[in-house]
Each structure stands twice: as C-alpha cells, then as structure tokens.
Amino acid sequence: MKSTIKEIVLKNGLRVFLEHLPYAEKCAIRVGINVGYRDEPPQIFGVTHILEHFFFKSSEFREMLEIFADLEINGIKPHGGTEDSTTEFWVTCLPKFLPEVIEIFFEVIGSFDYDEEEFEKEKNGVVTEIRNEEDKPDVSQVDKVLVPATFGNTVLNRQICGTPESVGKITKDDMINFKKQYYQPINIVIIVSGNFSERKTIKTIENTFGKLEGNFKNTREPIVKILGRKRWTVKRKEGINQVYLTVGAPILKFNQLTDEEIAVLYLWCALLCGGRSTRLTYRLCHKEVDTYENVSADLNNWGEVGLAYVGVEGFDPARFSKMLKAIFEEIRSLNSKLVRKRDMEIAKALFLSDYKDELWNLDFRTEEILKFVFGYVAYDFQNIVKVIEKLNSRRFKNIINRLISPSRSKWTVSVLAPPNIKLEKI
Numbered sequence: 001m002k003s004t005i006k007e008i009v010l011k012n013g014l015r016v017f018l019e020h021l022p023y024a025e026k027c028a029i030r031v032g033i034n035v036g037y038r039d040e041p042p043q044i045f046g047v048t049h050i051l052e053h054f055f056f057k058s059s060e061f062r063e064m065l066e067i068f069a070d071l072e073i074n075g076i077k078p079h080g081g082t083e084d085s086t087t088e089f090w091v092t093c094l095p096k097f098l099p100e101v102i103e104i105f106f107e108v109i110g111s112f113d114y115d116e117e118e119f120e121k122e123k124n125g126v127v128t129e130i131r132n133e134e135d136k137p138d139v140s141q142v143d144k145v146l147v148p149a150t151f152g153n154t155v156l157n158r159q160i161c162g163t164p165e166s167v168g169k170i171t172k173d174d175m176i177n178f179k180k181q182y183y184q185p186i187n188i189v190i191i192v193s194g195n196f197s198e199r200k201t202i203k204t205i206e207n208t209f210g211k212l213e214g215n216f217k218n219t220r221e222p223i224v225k226i227l228g229r230k231r232w233t234v235k236r237k238e239g240i241n242q243v244y245l246t247v248g249a250p251i252l253k254f255n256q257l258t259d260e261e262i263a264v265l266y267l268w269c270a271l272l273c274g275g276r277s278t279r280l281t282y283r284l285c286h287k288e289v290d291t292y293e294n295v296s297a298d299l300n301n302w303g304e305v306g307l308a309y310v311g312v313e314g315f316d317p318a319r320f321s322k323m324l325k326a327i328f329e330e331i332r333s334l335n336s337k338l339v340r341k342r343d344m345e346i347a348k349a350l351f352l353s354d355y356k357d358e359l360w361n362l363d364f365r366t367e368e369i370l371k372f373v374f375g376y377v378a379y380d381f382q383n384i385v386k387v388i389e390k391l392n393s394r395r396f397k398n399i400i401n402r403l404i405s406p407s408r409s410k411w412t413v414s415v416l417a418p419p420n421i422k423l424e425k426i
C-alpha cells in the first residue's frame with residue numbers, strides 16, 4: 001500500500017511495518033497475531049479471548065503488578081482486543097519509551113507459562129464480562145441479535161468471548177497449548193506509527209521478537225458464507241421497557257472494496273445519521289417522533305463479509321412500525337433518488353471532520369494498517385479524504401446500488417423487546 005510505510009521482514013518471518021511521522025509528539029505500537037475466535041476448536045470456545053486477558057499477567061519475565069507499574073510510570077496504558085481472525089494489543093507512548101515497550105510486548109508474546117491462581121481468577125473475570133455484556137441491551141443488540149440473524153450457520157453466529165460454560169472448562173494447559181500453536185513469528189506483525197527512532201526500533205525488535213522460533217502458518221478455509229439468513233428476529237428480554245431496533249444488510253467481499261466503494265459506504269452512513277440535520281436523524285428525532293438521540297448508521301467488517309446497519313437504541317414500543325417504515329423509506333430513497341447537492345455537502349463535511357481527527361490518532365493509523373496487512377480491507381485509509389471530496393451524487397447513486405440493496409428482502413430486521421409486547425411487522 002502506502003509508499004510512506006516501510007515493511008521489514010525479520011529472518012524468522014515476523015513482519016514489521018513502520019510509518020514515520022516526524023510531526024507527531026508520540027508513537028503508537030500495535031502487535032497483531034493472525035489468530036481469532038474462528039480458529040478455536042469447539043471444546044475450548046473462548047480461549048483466544050482468555051489469552052488476550054493474559055497478555056499483561058505475570059509471566060516468567062515479570063510479575064503482573066510490575067508490568068503495569070513499569071508501563072504506567074511512563075503514562076502508558078495497555079489495551080488488547082480479540083476479533084474473528086485476529087488478536088492484538090497496543091499502546092501509545094513517548095518515543096523514548098518505545099524500546100522498553102517493545103521488550104514488554106515481546107515478553108507478552110514469548111511467555112508460555114502463567115500463574116495458576118491468576119488463571120482461575122481471570123477466568124471468573126471473563127465470565128463476569130460475558131454476563132455484563134448480556135445485561136446491556138444497547139451493546140448486545142448488533143453483536144448478539146443482528147449479526148447472528150444475518151450470518152446464521154457461520155462462525156459469526158458465535159460469541160467472541162465464548163459462553164460461561166465453555167470458558168469454565170478451559171484449563172491453563174489448553175490455553176498455553178493454543179498459544180504455542182498459533183503465536184509463531186510468521187503469524188505476527190508489529191506496526192509502529194508516529195515519531196520514533198527507526199534504527200533503534202528495528203534493532204530492539206530484532207533483539208527481542210527476532211528470537212522467536214517456529215514456522216507454523218495459520219491458514220483458513222473461507223467459512224463465512226451467507227447461509228440461513230433470517231429476515232426477522234425478535235429477542236425478548238425481561239427487565240427492559242423499551243424496544244431496540246437494528247436493520248442490517250450484508251456486504252459481500254468487503255475485503256475487496258475499492259477506496260471509492262468504501263468512501264460511498266461511509267457517506268451512506270453520514271447521509272442517514274451523520275448529524276442532526278441528516279435525513280434519518282432529523283426525521284426520527286425531530287419530525288415524526290420525540291427527541292432522542294440514539295439513532296446511528298454504521299458498518300461492521302469481518303473481511304470476507306461486512307454489514308451495513310441502522311439502529312435505534314431504546315424507544316417506546318408503540319412507535320415500532322412507524323420507526324421501521326421511516327428507516328426503510330430513507331434507505332430506499334438513497335438508492336432511488338439523486339441526493340441533493342446540499343445534503344451531499346453536509347454528509348461529506350460531517351464525515352471528513354471526524355475522519356481528519358482520526359488521521360491524527362496514532363492508534364487509528366496502526367489499526368488501519370493492521371486491517372490492511374491481515375487482509376480485512378484493500379483500501380488505502382490515507383486516500384479516503386481525497387476520494388470523498390471528489391464524489392458526486394450521480395456516482396454515489398451508481399455505486400450504492402451495487403453495494404446495498406434497496407429490496408426489503410435483502411435486509412434483516414432485528415429487535416430486542418420486552419416480553420408480551422406486540423410488534424407489528426411491515
């Protein structure tokens with residue numbers, strides 16, 4: 001991709017991507033491992049996520065408290081995440097602390113033993129996390145209702161974290177064996193963006209990560225197929241009074257979309273819900289219904305497939321059919337009518353204002369580079385601003401009709417509702 005990003009491949013196959021930005025005050029480093037929850041055998045569902053929780057736990061190198069104190073004394077806060085095909089961790093720091101961060105990050109990857117007591121405690125922590133997620137209707141709506149309904153019979157139908165039962169059964173040895181199998185240099189990439197000494201960084205990485213051995217390469221069959229998609233799914237939940245509604249349509253081959261196609265999808269979201277004057281927000285929040293603010297349009301991406309969705313978090317069940325009708329009318333009108341010039345300008349301005357802030361965010365940059373390196377996307381995140389500025393309404397309409405179907409039958413409606421409340425289907 002971008003000529004500004006330098007790729008270095010270590011002798012053991014580990015890949016390093018360096019983006020030097022001399023104007024930045026700090027730098028960001030992200031380590032990505034090409035393994036995610038879709039690689040888990042069924043008897044240890046949730047193991048990838050537990051491993052993520054163990055990134056900064058006591059190892060043969062340092063005690064947990066020491067790891068955190070050694071980072072936090074320099075103001076560095078570590079983060080970790082698990083996806084369908086990747087596991088990653090990242091921080092931002094001042095350039096002078098980068099070599100020490102690299103050493104700690106190497107220990108995270110290179111550790112193959114853990115404390116038994118910490119293991120049992122952390123497993124309980126993971127179960128608590130799963131249960132807390134279940135209690136939050138707004139958070140669980142897309143991941144737990146819409147996605148399984150849209151991608152039934154695929155790996156996306158499963159929870160990233162596993163279930164309390166599956167997590168409860170995982171042993172420390174299961175976790176370590178899984179780590180040994182997948183945490184090998186050829187599956188690992190390191191991305192650094194911002195201000196840092198290139199020479200020192202490469203040297204530190206070679207002296208640490210360069211020591212890793214093994215040559216097992218994780219490959220997978222494409223398993224995400226659109227199978228068993230439901231048009232309707234209603235989940236009933238005790239203890240809530242409001243309805244949560246999300247409608248979504250799958251986007252095939254998301255990882256092959258061009259810069260322009262991605263730009264169109266971003267604009268689609270902004271045209272619907274980018275601000276208070278954009279069509280769906282205005283219609284739902286000010287014109288037809290009462291004021292509430294939780295209307296959003298967004299994209300999800302798993303590489304082989306993506307999802308475009310519109311959601312309204314929490315509203316009076318009596319307004320259900322009106323709400324649904326309004327959403328589909330606005331979606332359809334973006335496919336059938338040319339967007340007015342002024343609306344297009346507003347959507348572009350809203351999107352670009354946020355996106356330009358993101359480009360200054362070093363975490364965002366390393367995340368985008370990782371998505372590209374691991375094949376989740378094909379677009380160049382640095383090119384999006386230019387492409388959006390050039391788009392006109394006619395071009396938008398042509399492309400959106402290729403990417404998103406206006407036909408109701410291609411969409412999945414997912415609802416989280418209180419028990420015993422009648423919902424009128426349209």
Ligand SMILES: [Zn+2]
Nearest residue numbers: 049053126129
């Ligand atoms: Zn977690």
